[in-house]
Amino acid sequence: MNKLVLTSLAMAAVVGSFNAQATLTSIRNCEVTPAAIQITSIQKQSAGSTPILLPSGTAVPSDCLGVYNDKTVYPSGVYSFGSGANSNLGWKDTSFLNSTSLFGPYGAFVDQSDLQDLKDEGVFVDPGWIFVGKLDLDTGKYESGTVKRAGYDSYTFEKGIIDITGVTSGTWTYTPPKYNPQTLMDILGANKFFDQAAVIFKGGNDYAIYNFSLKDLLLDPVVGTDDENYMFSGTWDMSKVLKTPNGKNPAGLSHVSLWLRDPSFVTQVQVPEPATVAILGLGLLGLRLRRKH
Template sequence: MSSISASAATIECDGNLSDIVITSAVNTQTNMEMVPTNESINASACAGFFEGNDQPLPTFNTGIWGDGLLNGEKHKKGATWFGAPGAFITEDDLQDLDGDGLVNDPGWIFLGKDDGKGFETTNLTQWFMDGSSFDLDRYLNINFSCAEECKSGDWSLFFPEPERMLAELASSIFGDRFFDHLAFSFKVGKNTIIYDFNFNMINEGLNDSFDLAIPHNFEGEFDLSGFAHDISHISVWARDPIGVTSVDEPLSLYLFICSLLALGLIRVTRKKESKLELWQRWGARKAAFKSFLIKNGHE
């Protein structure tokens, strides 16, 4: 089987782009196979080894700068794995996702991880204006198989209800756009290595075969047997562009909106609360989000 390469700019990496490949990509709308017969698609870029686990996870998981390792947040031990503009992207890919007037948000979203017990989809999905959560687990199935003490195997990423998923996403902060990058983070021994598929770049080699507005069902393979240690877990990220580069509304309004989006603040609960208690709880969380933005240079 031959492979298609779409290499990005050089990033220090101890692996090979062929360590993980896409062997099948089916457009869920047309049911057409995007990967040419007897070929596979190599990763576009990789980065690592980084020392340690791929922590911390995002706090809000909305793709803003400084929230999650791929969005420039420092590792829990203090090292910066990805500086500006963020992992595997250029300044042209940046967005203004928090409405602070700065086009500096990478847009990486954490999807979940498999630590050997099956893939666990993230619950950091409070992506609606009313603070409710998107049911990602319903619409996304990711699976990994492992062989040889978990050094190699197969992977798949399927969308069982793509049309319904897109309809629901249309009213979320991400709208009806779909991801243009897909990244896999492998914990190998005491280190982490991350591989990225950049579909903008892959499209250049496939005559724009991928319609990035439509979900695709993927299958692939990975082989990290060239490393001494086994894989202990695999995390998956996607970069979801929304096509917004600037805003004119006041920051105070967007802090309010972003607080609702990221934290899911004022919602009806089973426990009755007074209006005063609700506003006190909302004020505290809004202040925490504003403090986070200021800490990471958003104000």
């Protein structure tokens, strides 16, 4: 039985530790509302597949981290990305969302129970966030994330995984590889795709970070390399979230970035048919992030 993989969008990286004094202070609440960002349809990538349409407000973010305006971290720090032998692997303090100085003791959107031993050293300290891609709406340029691990071939995510239209509101699509790439699975030491997705919207000097959890959406990650991934599409509206420097008018979206969380190895289990998932999704409005154990 195919499993659904969720991922909707988040942001670029800094390889290397952040200074312990670095902190992020929210200037406004980001508000998890149907208008901010939501999933409206899920669809397999096979030719002729029918989209599963979700009612408005049923597939909203699990959480958000507020609106930030911190030039010491963003954009120069967030978008610098290292090219070392071990990079973009979700290790503690090795990139933006994994920073424990910026996002508390466990990184962004994770609790202590979510931490993983991604270095295979017997220490569960790693948040697991991996940079996938960034779309610059001003230039149309797309930057793909690359995962590198010593002893393995590197893997670069396909261009165009994120696509978005609009200035202060519009639509978005997430199109992952049709099947989980074996090279990526080998590097991560996993048998499944990601269990959480974080998306960062940037407009003016502001940026807001949102999180989607497969568990909150009653979806399991796709397991192995023969299970077909799903495409997701939805709407977004940052007109009440991102502001111009005067703090009054909405700022046009300049770019959006996607991060995915590397989950631990799991045994494949059966999940509901897509139609059943859509029905279950009706009760999701207002759910907050529940962590995987």
